[in-house]
Amino acid sequence: MTTSYRGDAPPGDARRGPEPGPSVVLVPNSLRGYATSAEVAAALAVGVRRARPAAALVVRSIADGGDGTLDALSDAVGGVRHPLDATDALGRTRRTSWLALDASTAAVETASLCGLGALRPDELDPLRASSAGVGRAIAAAVSAGATNILVGLGGTAVVDGGAGALAALGARFLDDRGRPVTPFPAHLDAVARVDLSPARTLLAGVTLRLLSDVRTPLSGNLASFGAQKGLTAHNRPTAVRALGHLAELLESAGPLDAPGTPPAPGARARFQEPWYGAGGGIGFGLASVARTTAGSGSEGLLAIVDPEGAVDSAALAITAEGVVDAATWHGKLPGAVADRRRGRERPTAVVAVRFEAPLPDRFVSAHLISEDTPPPRAVTGPALWEGLADAADRACRTWLREGRLERV
Structure with a gap:
């Protein structure tokens, strides 16, 4: 699914809300066994709206060669x-x-x-x-x-x-x-x-x-x-x-x-x-x-799914993976998104159930689906949805504090 929408107005809504804020692109991987890329993106979008109600959201449902x-x-x-x-x-x-x-x-x-x-x-x-x-x-x-x-x-x-x-x-x-x-x-x-x-x-x-x-x-x-x-x-x-x-x-x-x-x-x-x-x-x-x-x-899939280059140009990209480990920075989707944006000095927020490897640089931030340690008893259903939304909310606020999300 490739969609674009603004604020709380759903895709295709003819009403015009307030002027859009900084653009945020959602480009998550699927969470194997839990949610598809499109389902993850829908939950992340709820969190972005909480932090930045007028943000212009762009969704790119994608994969990296694996599931989805x-x-x-x-x-x-x-x-x-x-x-x-x-x-x-x-x-x-x-x-x-x-x-x-x-x-x-x-x-x-x-x-x-x-x-x-x-x-x-x-x-x-x-x-x-x-x-x-x-x-x-x-x-x-x-x-x-x-x-x-x-x-x-x-x-x-x-x-x-x-x-x-x-x-x-x-x-x-x-x-x-x-x-x-x-x-x-x-x-x-x-x-x-x-x-x-x-x-x-x-x-x-x-x-x-x-x-x-x-x-x-x-x-x-x-x-x-x-x-x-x-x-x-x-x-x-x-x-x-x-x-x-x-x-x-x-x-x-x-x-x-x-x-x-x-x-x-x-x-x-x-x-x-x-x-x-x-x-x-x-x-x-x-x-x-x-x-x-x-x-x-x-x-390869970004070239097909995002020919307009929204992933490169958005003020903030939010991506997701079940577990972030060393392999993430050697070809997996979150690492590829962060690499593309690093040269533009644009931030990438990574949402995951667990982080098992350090972040590559100051342009990347980590956000757990659940702050519980160990991971939540059931990362499914409403708990998963709310965890994803909350992580996206925190991601936006992190980069608002840095001042980077003010850059269009």
Whole structure:
């Protein structure tokens, strides 16, 4: 959803209120399992009105490649949802969808296919979790005629380097006797060879654009993000070995050779490249079978959702994330918004349930959804709504005291 309105007048209200005050842009991420980006923005707007009743509000419902990516694209540019039965990270069939943006362009969201949001904490099983559902969705889009596919990477429960997606696209993982191996991380050490030719044939002429929620390469992924997917000191070494072995298997399979294009980097090089570690490395695997580009999902989606540049120019931007940690400042939406505005010396307020990493500079302020310690007993329903509104109110008043919100 992309909306603009002033004061207490709802969108489309023809009445004119007082002259608008300084502009505030609301550009939150979704709160996984609690609220969509649009719902978060609606609650934040209530708090802004309390602090600055005449402020000109601009809302940009967005994502960074993780949860809510299809919603952000659909709200901004339309498209047609195509229902799909695909497997989640644990192999359970679930109803989901991919998005056709036009006759040749589609979008797939890994978080809706093998995401953390579909699993309880006690269900996390990273050594046996698979990205197969992502391959199934890409295959469905290609079958429908898509040749350009946006792949939102983030919020997944997998660390399989895209091996499951490759298998769903037709790649064959074989042991030293030529027998098929299901490519879970726990089983990858038994794989002696990968035949990528069926997947490469399926995706011939297809370009994948990876919208990654973190800059980290796959070589550093597990150290930074494995814990949220269920990795521990006990099982982490197995996952690390599995991804290293996968990189060697894909390197041995040979580079992707598309007529009329320069040779693609090999798997060893991709293993060290920024952005390919997002989503448990799914993009890393996909790059071995299709022409692929990778970059910031936040920046890519901002270009689509906010072509007027309201996020850059507003006097204050308020963004939100469930948990702000070190990854936030390496590609996640709040960090990307703050980075864009820093050069203009414009402030960014970040609202979150928890802050686990220091703020990057004086142009960023932190505002808890609840001031309770530990976090509130139930960050849902009315408590969540009021917490978001209160945090936005405090954010506005913080920058009013600094004098920055007086600058238009």
